[in-house]
Amino acid sequence: MLRFYSFTITLLLQNLFFSQSIKNFTVPDSLKNKNFEQLQKAYDKVFRIDNDKAELYANSILLKGKKEKNNTFIYDGYYKIAHTKGLKSENGHPYADSLINITKNVDTKEYPAKAHIIKGILYNYDWKYAEALDHYIDAQKLSKNKNPDQFFYIKKLIGILKTATDENKEALPLFLEYYNYQKQKINTKNKDVKSYIGSIFSVANCYNKDKQYKNALNYIDIGLKECNKFKDYTHYPYFVSGTGIANYYLKNYKIASDNHLKAENSFLKNKDYGNLAITYYFLGKINHDIHKDNIAVNYFIKADSVLAFSKEFYPITRDGYEVLIDYYKKTGDKEKQLKYIDKLFYADSIINNSKQYLSKEIYRKYDTPILLQKKEDLINDLNNKNYILYWCLGGGFVILLALLFMFLKNKKKVREYEQQAELLLRSSIKPTDIVQQISVSKVEEIKEDNPVLQKPKTTVPNNILVEIKSQLEIFEANKEFLQKNITVDGLAKDLGTNRDYLSKTVNDLKGKNFSQYMNELRINYIIEELKTNKVLRKHTISAIAEDIGFNNSESFSNAFKKITGTLPSYYIKLLQSQNFENEDFV
Template sequence: MKRIHFILIFLCPFLLFSQSKKGFKIPDSLKNKSTQYIYNAYRDAYQIDNEQAEFYANVILSKGKKDNNKDLLYDGYYKIARIKNLKGENGHPYADSLIALVKNKTYKNYPSNAYIIKGILYNNEGKYKDALDQYSIALKYSPKDDQEFFYRIKLLIGILKTATEEYKEALPLFKEYYEYQKAKIGTRHEDKGAYIGSIFSLANIYAKCEQYGKSNELIALGIKECKKYKIYSQYNYLIMLKGINNYYLKNLPLSLRYLQSAERLLRKNKDYSNLSILYYFIGKVKHESHLEEEAIRYLIQSDSISYAIQDYNPVSRDGYEIIIDYYKKKGDIKNQLKYINQLIYADSAIAKTQKNLSKEIFKKYDTALLIKEKEGLIKTLNNRNSIYIWFILFLIICSGLFIYIIFENRKKIKRYEKHAKDLLEKIDHRK
C-alpha cells in the first residue's frame, strides 16, 4: 500500500499538492488584478511576511491552473516550495510536483529551475552533497547561452562553499554575481530584488572572511538601495548582519541595538532559524557586558528554538558552554547535566546534517569529555541521592527509636504507678 501511495503522489501531483492551502480560492478583490500586480505583491511580502507571500504564491498557482498558463503554473509551485522552506516547513512535495511536471521538457528555464529549487531545499537542510547533485542536473538541462542561469549557478555554488567554510573560494563567486546584477540595473533586464540580494550575499561573505569594514560598507549600500527601490526582502537580514558585525568589532551597545531591531521582524516572519542565531548573538553581547542572567535567558531561548525546529548552527555552539559554566558556578548540577545533554545532542545533529563539511568546528567540550563529565555528574547526583536516602532512613530510624523510647518509658511509668498504687493499698489495709 505504501508503494502504491508513493506512485500516486508521483504521478498525480495536482491531486495532493495543487495548493499549499487546502481549498484555496482567489479572493474577488484579486480576480481582476494583473499578473504583475500579484508578482509585485509577492515580492513585497517575500522574507518580510512569509504567510502573505505564500498566499500570493497560491494566487499565482491558481491563475496558472485556471488560464492554463505554464509560466504561472510552474512559478507557483516554485514559489510555494521556497516559502515553505523559509517557514521551516516541508517544501519537497511542491518541488517534486514541479519536477514531475517539467521533467524532460525544454519549456523556458524548466526543468533547470525545478532542480534548482530542489537543490536549495537540500542546501538549507544541510544536505550539501544532495544539493550539489541537483545543481548538476540543473546544469544539464540549462540553455547554453543563458547568462542569467550561469551566474545563478555560480551564486548557489558560492552558498555551498560558504556552508563548507571555504570562504576565500566563495568570495570571488559572490563578487561576480554582484557585478553581474549591478550591471543590469538601468537596463530592460534589471532585477532590483536580485541586485539587493547580491549586495547582502557579498556583505555576508566579507563578514565570514572577517572583513567587517567592507561588509558594513555593503550593508550601508544595501539599506540605501532597499529604501530607494522600496524592496525590503533583505532589509531585516542586512540589519541583523550589521548587529553581528558590530559584535565582532566589539561595539556592543551598537550591536545590541541592531540585533533588537531585527528581532521583531524575524518573529513576525516566523524565521525561526535566523531568530535562533539572533538570540545567540544577543546572549553573547549580554554575556560580554557582564549581564549574566539576561545572557543565559537569551542563550536558552536560542537552544529552545533550535530544538523545536531541529536546526542547529555550529556558530552558536559555545552558547552551550556558557550555559554549562554558568550552572557549574551556581552548583546547579541538574541544569548543568541538562545542557551537557543538549550540547551532545546539538553536536550529533550538526554532525548528521553537516557531515559533508570540509572543516571541523572547534570544540571546547568535545564529545568524549562531555560524556565523561556527564557520567561524573550523574554519579554525583546518585551519591547525593544516596546521602539523602540514608539521611531520611536515619531520621526514620531515629524517629522510630524516639517513639519506642517514649512508649517504653510510658509503660515503665504505668508499671511504677501500679506498683505505687499497690503499695499504698497494702499500707491502707494494714492500718
C-alpha cells in the same frame, strides 16, 4: 511505452495530491479580480518580509493558473509555494518535485532549469549539501548558453554551499562575479532589483564569514542604501542582522545589540527560526562579554528553545551551551548542568556525524571525554553516590566495548546489505505472479496432490478457483496492487467472491498468505521501476512507499528487506552510484 505510462500515472497522482493540498484554499475576494502580473508584484513586495502573505499570493497564482490552464503561471505557482515553505522551515519538496516532473520535457528560457534550482535551494535549507549541488549542476547545464541570469545565479547558490562548509575564500569570487553581473544590469531595461540587492548581501555575508568585518560593513552600507533607493526591502532585515554580527566581532556592542534587536522583529514575523536562533545567540554573546550573565543566559536559553522548536541546529551556536553549563555550575544547579551537557552532546553528535556541519571555527572547550566525565559526576552527585571514580572507569570501559561491538556489528550488517543490493541489481528478477501459468487441467492435479485441498472444509471448487485465477491475472496486469489499504475482504468483494476462497486460492497457487503476496507484488514492481526511472530514485523512501501502496516507510523497508535481504536505501544508492539505466542491464 512503460516509461510513458509510469510518467503519466505519476503526474496524475501528483495532480490529485496537489489539488487536495489546496482543496480548502480559495482566492480571497480582494484578489479575485487581480491579474497574474498584479499577483506577482504583490508576491515580490512581501517575499522574505511576510512569507505567510507571500504564500497566499503564490497559492492564488497556482489556482488561477490551473483554472485558466496557463502552464507559465502553474510553474510559477509551484516554484513560489516551494520557496516560501522552505523559508518557513516547512516541507516544500512536494511542490518542487511536481515542478520537476511537469517541466522535464519542456524547453523554455527558464524551465526545466528553474525547477532544479528550487529543489537545490530546498535541499540547502535541509543541510543536504551534496543533493543541493547535484541539482545546481543539472540546472547549470540546462541554462548554459540559454539563460545567463540563471547561469550566474547558480554561481551564487554554489557560493552559498561553500560558505556553509566554511570554504569562504573559495566562495567570495563566485559572489563577486554574480554581484558584478547584476550591477551591470541594474542600469538597463532588464534590471532585476531584487537579485541585484541580493547579490550585495551575498558578498557582505561572505566577508563576515571570512572575518573581514570592515569589508562586510562597506557592502552592507551599499545594500541598505540600495534598499531605500529602489524601495525593495526583501533583504533589509538580513543586512541589519549582518550589521549586528560584524559589530559584535569588532566589539561595538551597543551597535551590535541594537541591530540584532531590530532584526528580531522581522525574523519573528517571518517565522525565520534559523536566523532568529542566531540573533538570540549573538544577543547572548554580547551580554556575556559585557558581564550581564543573567541576561546572556536568558538569550542562550531562547536560542536553544527556537532550535528545539524548529528541529534545526547551527554549529555557530554551540558554545552557548558551554556558557550555560558554566553558569549553572556556579549557581550549583546540577540538574540544569546535566540538561545542557546532554544538549552539548547532541550538538556534537550532529557536528561529528554530518560533513555539512564541519567548521574550522568551532572551539571545543568541552570535548567528549570531559563531557562524559562531567555528566557521570553530576548523575552520581544527584543520586548521593560515593564511588564516582570506579563507576566512571567501569562505565566508560563498558561503553567503549559496547560501542566497539555495535560498530563492528553495524559495519558487518552494512556490508551484507551492500552485497545483497549488488546481487539484486545483477540478478534477473522473476515476477511474483501468483497465477503461475497453471492450466485448467492442472488445477485438478494440484488438488489431487495436496491432501489439504481434499478436505471439504477448505477446498475451493474448481470452477471458482479458475475464475479467481483469471481475475487475479487482470488485477496484476493492471497493477491494482499499488493501491493503498487493500485487504483480503475488500479485494474478495471486488472480485465477487468471499475472503476464504480468495485467501485459499492465493495459498494454493503461490504457497503464501495474502499479505506476503501483496508485499511481493509491490516490492518486485518497485525493484524494476527503480531501474528505469531516474527521477523516482531521487524521491524519499516515504514517498516511494506511498506510491506503491504501503502505509509508511517502515512497513515498506521491512517488506523490502524480508524479500530481498537488503534495504531500499542501499539498492537506490547502488543504482545512483552506477548511473544505472535499464538499457544497460543484461
